[in-house]
Amino acid sequence: MSETALHPSAQPFSRRERIAILLQQGLTPTKLEIQDDSARHAHHAGAKALGGGGETHFNIAITSARFDGLNRVARHRLVNDLLAEEFRSGLHALSLVLHGEQTL
Secondary structure, eight states, rough: OOOOHHTTTSOOOOOOHHHHHHHHHHHSSSSSEEEOOOGGTTHHHHHHHHHHHHHHHHHHEEOOOGGGGOOOOHHHHHHHHTHHHHTHHHHHHHEEEOGGGGOO
């Protein structure tokens, strides 16, 4: 079991790890892919304003039964709500591909 799982208040080292934990806990996905795309956006004003430390832009693909019956906007809101604290602390943008279990 990971250190984070044993101590929920402990901050994982990277934003990517925190995102993975939050999405696993909130969505129990059967598929979760997270790709850090920050390097492609490092020249953007928003990324520079955040200090250029990376981990600001991610591509995420999720398949979860939690999305069944939800339209596209509701699925995106659910993910954004789960990651609200990450947005407050420097996450700038997500590219999301979200599927329910019944849509496969």
